[in-house]
Amino acid sequence: MGELLALAGSVFVLLAAVGVVRFDDVLARMHALAKASTFGVLLLLAGAIVALHDANDVTSVALAALCQVLTSPPASNMLSRATYLVRLRASEARSPDAPSPSA
Amino acid sequence: MTLATFVVLLAAAVLYTYRLCVGPSLADRAVALNGLLVVGMGAIATHAIRYRTGAFLPTLVVLGLVGSIGTGMVARFIEGRGSDG
Numbered sequence: 001m002g003e004l005l006a007l008a009g010s011v012f013v014l015l016a017a018v019g020v021v022r023f024d025d026v027l028a029r030m031h032a033l034a035k036a037s038t039f040g041v042l043l044l045l046a047g048a049i050v051a052l053h054d055a056n057d058v059t060s061v062a063l064a065a066l067c068q069v070l071t072s073p074p075a076s077n078m079l080s081r082a083t084y085l086v087r088l089r090a091s092e093a094r095s096p097d098a099p100s101p102s103a
Numbered sequence: 104m105t106l107a108t109f110v111v112l113l114a115a116a117v118l119y120t121y122r123l124c125v126g127p128s129l130a131d132r133a134v135a136l137n138g139l140l141v142v143g144m145g146a147i148a149t150h151a152i153r154y155r156t157g158a159f160l161p162t163l164v165v166l167g168l169v170g171s172i173g174t175g176m177v178a179r180f181i182e183g184r185g186s187d188g
Contacts, residue, residue: 003104006149010111013138013145017118020138026130029122033134037141041148044108045163048148057157061148064163068144071171075137078178083130086185 002051005043012040026083034076041068105153112149116142133177140170 019032045065049058116139123135144166147159 002152003108006145006152007104007108007111010108010115010145010149013141014111014115014118016141017115017138020122020134021118026128026134029131029134033138033141037138041141041144044145044148048151048160051152052155052157054157057151057160060157060160060164061151064144064160064167067164067167071168072137075171075174075178078175079130079133079181082178082182083128085182089185 002047002049005047005050007047009040009043009045009047012043013037014040016040027080030076030080030083034073038068038072041065105149108149109146112142112145129177129181133174137170137174140166 016032016036020029023029045061048061119135119138123132
C-alpha cells in the first residue's frame, strides 16, 4: 500500500517535470511545478508514513510534509511575482505613452 | 515496486536537469533546481520505504525548509536586479 502510494507520487513528480520541460513560459512552468510536484511529494511522503511503523519516523515524515505544504507555495509565489514585476517594468519602459526622461 | 519508483524519479531528474542546463532565464533554472530538490526528497522517502529505515528522514525536513528559502532568495535577487534574463 505504501509502495503503491509512493509510485503514484513519483508519477506526479514526473508529470511536473514533463510540464517544466514542455511549457514555453516561466510562469507556466512554475504552475506545473508548484502544484503537481507538491502533490506528488505529498503522496510519496504519505506512502512513507503508511510503510513505516516507528513513531519517530512517522512524525519526521509528517513534519517534512507540513514544511513542504507551508513553504513551497510562498516560494513559487515570490518567484512568479518577481518575474511578473520585472516584465511589467520592462514593458512600461518600452511603451510609447510613458513620460520620456527628458520631459 | 520501489525500484519502479526510483526509475520514475530518475526520469523526472533527467528532465529537470535538461531545463536547468537549457534555461533560458534565471527563474527557469530556479524552478528546475526546486524540482530537483523535490526529486531528492522523493528519493529519500523511497529509500526509507525500501529498506525500512528512518535514518535519513530528518533530512527531509531540512530539505523542505532550505529549498524554499533558496527559491525565495533567487526571487528577491531577480526583483532587485530588474532583468528577466
